[in-house]
Amino acid sequence: MTKVxxxxxxVELAELFKDYLEQDGFAxxxxxxxxxxxxxxxxxxxxxxxxxxxLPDIKGTEVLIRIRLQSRxxxxxxxARGDDVDRIIGLESGADDYVPKPxxxxxxxxRIRAILRRTQPINxxxxxxxxxxxxxxxxxxxxxxxxxxxxxxxxxxxxxxxETLAKHFGKIVTKNELSEKALxxxxxxxxxxxxxxxxxxxxxxxxQQDGRSYIQTVRGHGYQLVKE
Amino acid sequence: xxRLFWKFFLTFWLALLVAGIGVGTAVWxxxxxxxxxxxxxxxxxxxxxxxxxxxxxxxSAYRYxxxxxxxxxxxKLHTAHLPPVYAVDDQDRDILQRNVAPEVLxxxxxxxxxxxxxxxxxxxxxxxxxxxxxxxxxxEHGFSGHPPPMPTGNSNxxxxxxxxxxxxxxxxRHPRPHEPPSxxxxxxxxxxxxxxxxAALAWYFAKxxxxxxxxxxxxxxxxxxxxxGALMGNRRDExxxxxxxxxHMAGKIYSLVHAQQRLLHDVSHELRSPLAxxxxxxGLAQQQPDKQQAMLxxxxxESQRMSDLVGELLVLARxxxxxxxxxxxxxxxxxxxDDIIEDARFEAARxxxxxxxxxxxxxxxxxxxxxxxxxxxxxxxNALQHCQKGGEVAVMVSFDIFKRRLKVTIDDQGxxxxxxxxxxxxxxxxxxxxxxxxxxxxxxxxxxxRSIAAHGGLIQASNRPQGGLRIEIEIPFVE
Numbered sequence: 001m002t003k004v005x006x007x008x009x010x011v012e013l014a015e016l017f018k019d020y021l022e023q024d025g026f027a028x029x030x031x032x033x034x035x036x037x038x039x040x041x042x043x044x045x046x047x048x049x050x051x052x053x054x055l056p057d058i059k060g061t062e063v064l065i066r067i068r069l070q071s072r073x074x075x076x077x078x079x080a081r082g083d084d085v086d087r088i089i090g091l092e093s094g095a096d097d098y099v100p101k102p103x104x105x106x107x108x109x110x111r112i113r114a115i116l117r118r119t120q121p122i123n124x125x126x127x128x129x130x131x132x133x134x135x136x137x138x139x140x141x142x143x144x145x146x147x148x149x150x151x152x153x154x155x156x157x158x159x160x161x162x163e164t165l166a167k168h169f170g171k172i173v174t175k176n177e178l179s180e181k182a183l184x185x186x187x188x189x190x191x192x193x194x195x196x197x198x199x200x201x202x203x204x205x206x207x208q209q210d211g212r213s214y215i216q217t218v219r220g221h222g223y224q225l226v227k228e
Numbered sequence: 229x230x231r232l233f234w235k236f237f238l239t240f241w242l243a244l245l246v247a248g249i250g251v252g253t254a255v256w257x258x259x260x261x262x263x264x265x266x267x268x269x270x271x272x273x274x275x276x277x278x279x280x281x282x283x284x285x286x287x288s289a290y291r292y293x294x295x296x297x298x299x300x301x302x303x304k305l306h307t308a309h310l311p312p313v314y315a316v317d318d319q320d321r322d323i324l325q326r327n328v329a330p331e332v333l334x335x336x337x338x339x340x341x342x343x344x345x346x347x348x349x350x351x352x353x354x355x356x357x358x359x360x361x362x363x364x365x366x367x368e369h370g371f372s373g374h375p376p377p378m379p380t381g382n383s384n385x386x387x388x389x390x391x392x393x394x395x396x397x398x399x400x401r402h403p404r405p406h407e408p409p410s411x412x413x414x415x416x417x418x419x420x421x422x423x424x425x426x427a428a429l430a431w432y433f434a435k436x437x438x439x440x441x442x443x444x445x446x447x448x449x450x451x452x453x454x455x456x457g458a459l460m461g462n463r464r465d466e467x468x469x470x471x472x473x474x475x476h477m478a479g480k481i482y483s484l485v486h487a488q489q490r491l492l493h494d495v496s497h498e499l500r501s502p503l504a505x506x507x508x509x510x511g512l513a514q515q516q517p518d519k520q521q522a523m524l525x526x527x528x529x530e531s532q533r534m535s536d537l538v539g540e541l542l543v544l545a546r547x548x549x550x551x552x553x554x555x556x557x558x559x560x561x562x563x564x565x566d567d568i569i570e571d572a573r574f575e576a577a578r579x580x581x582x583x584x585x586x587x588x589x590x591x592x593x594x595x596x597x598x599x600x601x602x603x604x605x606x607x608x609x610n611a612l613q614h615c616q617k618g619g620e621v622a623v624m625v626s627f628d629i630f631k632r633r634l635k636v637t638i639d640d641q642g643x644x645x646x647x648x649x650x651x652x653x654x655x656x657x658x659x660x661x662x663x664x665x666x667x668x669x670x671x672x673x674x675x676x677x678r679s680i681a682a683h684g685g686l687i688q689a690s691n692r693p694q695g696g697l698r699i700e701i702e703i704p705f706v707e
Contacts, residue, residue: 010501016508016526023515054497080500102504105511 002116003027003045007037007063008052008078017050020105026112034058041067041075047119048112051095052078053086061086061093068094074115074156076108084192091196096157097183098193114184119143119156133169133225134214138162147205157182158201161194162225165215170227172218198223232437236430244422252418279311279364280347286313286362287352294354299323315360323360336363436460436467443474452482487655494657498537498670502530533669540671543602544656547678558706561593561600561634568605569623572612581615583608585623591634592706599679600703606672607638607687607699614642614697627705633685636701644691653689676701 004021008014009032018028029046031037034055041049041063049067053060064075077090077098087098096115099108130137135148143159145152154162160182165173175194179187187194198215205214208226216224282305290298302313302324315323316336322328340349340361349363439459446454457475460468506527513523569585576583593600611621619641626635645653652658654677657670680687685703692698 010504012526013501013505013508016505016512019519020508020512020515023512080497102500102507104507105515 001025001027002047003029004048004050004112005037005040005046006030006050007034007041007055007060008032008050009054009056010052017105017108021109021112024109026109032056034060034063038063038066041073042070044071046073048116049073049075050078050099050108050112051075052101053080053090061089064090064093064095068155072153072155074119076111076115088192088196091193092200094155094200096155111185115156118160118182118184131163131166133166134227136162136166136225138166152204154201154204157197158204161197162201165223165225169225172222172224174222176222178222194223230434230438233430233434236433237426240429241422241426244426245419248418248422252415276345276347276366279366282310282313282364283348283350283362286315287350290315290352290354290360290362295323295358298360311364311366313362313364315362317361318359332365336361336365339363433467436463436471440467440471440474443478447478447481452478452485454478491656494670495537495541498657499534502534502537506530537669537671540669540675544671544675544678547599547675547682550682556595557597558592558594559597560590561705562588562590564593564597564601565604565623565625565636568601568608572605572608575609576612576621579612579615580617581612582620583612583623584620586625588625591627593634593683593703594706595683595703596679600683603676603679603687604636604638604701606676607701610672611638611640611642611697611699615640616642619696632704632706633702634705636703637698638701639692639696639698641696644695644697645689647691650689650691654687 002025004026006014006017006028008017008030011032014030014032018030021028029040031040034057037049037051037055038058040046051060051064055063060077064077067073067075074096075094077087077095078101079086079090079098080101087100090098096119097111099111130139132138137146137149139145140163143156145154145159145162152162161178164178164181176187178194179185179191182197183193198217202213202215207213212226214226216226218224286298286301289301293300298315302315305311305313306324312326314326314328314336316328316333317323320328320330320333336349339345340351340363348366349361351359351361353359436456436459439456443454443456455475455478456471457468460471509523509526509530513520565585566587569583572583608621608623615621621641622637622639624637624639626637627633628635649658654673656674658673659670677687680701680703683703685701687699687701689697689699
């Protein structure tokens with residue numbers, strides 16, 4: 001059974017979600033404090049963490065940053081609806097996705113499944129060998145990637161994005177396609193998640209000698225892993 | 229540079245110019261008059277009688293004192309600025325070595341021979357054959373010649389004075405050393421200096437006003453952290469006071485707007501939490517039909533919470549705006565306290581807390597009863613919520629007869645509040661860290677604070693030394 005950790009200080013809400021998700025086939029633990037949540041999240045006993053951005057002791061984003069220092073466990077952020085700043089900070093700090101609050105438990109469960117689906121090994125990867133796209137090597141089953149033979153530290157969403165780009169090496173991949181493949185949901189209007197994730201991948205890849213990024217933005221269209 | 233600069237500048241300049249021209253003209257006119265006077269210096273007028281007596285004295289001086297006495301007397305005449313008396317010997321030499329123009333001497337001798345003016349010209353002689361012709365050269369005696377301009381070869385410095393006045397000749401006696409300087413230079417200098425001074429003064433006034441104007445424009449655009457005090461430098465006057473007032477105002481507006489924004493943020497967050505729970509409950513009810521009844525109750529509770537929250541917010545907003553639905557009237561605060569305590573006993577029992585309260589005598593307070601009721605009730609309920617199980621909440625009333633104020637003190641036996649937060653607990657949605665969200669809305673004390681303030685009272689919190697929070701409410705009473 002998939003174990004999920006909810007870190008939220010709203011006791012009643014967390015219990016309701018726990019109830020719902022357990023009925024949906026997840027094993028759920030709830031904590032209401034940031035530091036306790038951080039400890040549990042890093043214990044390795046969970047496949048996914050749902051993290052509220054407003055916590056009484058430590059800020060949710062702070063918890064996320066500390067989780068990311070040690071672990072690549074998928075993290076789903078609860079953000080306030082309409083608060084773009086929180087959302088972008090969350091994604092930049094390494095959240096895999098966000099759910100605006102208030103949300104229906106069905107939506108939450110769907111998001112959790114989408115994240116889990118893409119963090120599980122994808123079977124349609126061609127053969128046993130890695131996908132090679134220039135200096136990038138991706139082993140889909142192992143969910144490992146290397147860049148100029150150096151291991152890349154990627155969150156699961158970043159991995160999925162890079163994998164999708166590598167599969168279409170040198171071609172343009174639309175944002176919608178990236179959203180479907182990497183986030184498991186169609187692209188919503190004004191949704192900047194893909195761009196935020198992309199910029200964090202770019203930072204990890206560095207720049208080409210001429211200063212341009214390895215990932216090129218095709219305005220109004222999508223992204224492209226540049227083939228030299 | 230704005231219009232104000234030019235107005236100041238031109239006004240000052242004009243004023244300076246007018247003043248300068250006025251003063252200049254006055255000085256010039258006065259100077260001219262004075263110069264005219266100089267042309268006719270005051271002189272000792274002398275008539276024949278005087279001349280005769282001078283000569284008489286001179287003669288006696290010579291007769292009884294000889295050369296030395298005559299010289300002394302003539303010297304004295306000279307230092308006393310009296311008309312000179314000349315004493316010329318047979319060799320045409322003056323006894324004081326003064327140069328006497330030959331024409332004058334000739335005239336004197338001629339007049340003496342004619343015996344025309346025996347009073348003014350006479351001959352004295354000593355026994356040794358030394359003769360002196362004494363005379364006073366008066367114009368009416370017919371002297372018209374030029375007197376010697378300067379004594380020459382005179383070793384005696386005492387007599388190195390200008391020649392005797394010759395009233396008949398003005399221009400030649402006071403020759404101008406050189407022409408007066410052209411008036412153009414001082415006028416130009418004056419205009420330049422006044423320009424410079426006016427510009428500096430206008431700048432001095434116009435600049436702070438321009439700074440203030442820019443600051444106002446910035447605030448109007450929404451930059452509420454604009455300050456002008458620093459731009460005023462060391463200036464200490466009404467304009468720098470104005471700048472300080474401006475800064476004060478901007479700071480006040482900033483904090484008000486900031487508080488308003490935070491309130492809006494808090495409100496949206498507070499409304500969002502029950503909404504999130506309602507949505508979760510609905511989802512759960514759909515997923516598990518057997519839980520529908522429980523979930524419906526939950527939805528009801530949450531919507532009640534939201535309704536309460538909106539209601540409280542309305543009260544708060546009205547209090548802040550100072551709008552009242554009910555008129556102010558006098559009522560007995562003893563009754564009010566009794567009601568509140570009676571209502572609270574039920575909640576106290578739920579929290580397993582005892583309320584200690586001694587009834588007070590009838591005391592009239594002027595105000596809005598329901599607001600004061602709500603304020604005290606909020607404080608009391610806050611105390612009940614935070615009091616430990618089995619603890620006691622004490623409500624005490626004391627009076628200050630002189631200030632005509634009564635004080636309601638409410639003590640609990642709870643954890644208290646961090647010292648830094650003692651004033652923050654009266655802000656909307658303040659919660660101490662360990663407190664559960666579901667228990668209260670977070671507006672109770674904020675409403676209490678504002679309604680007490682609306683009654684001209686004071687509310688403050690402190691930690692009791694023996695633990696727990698103490699909240700004191702002070703309000704004026706009528707009798």
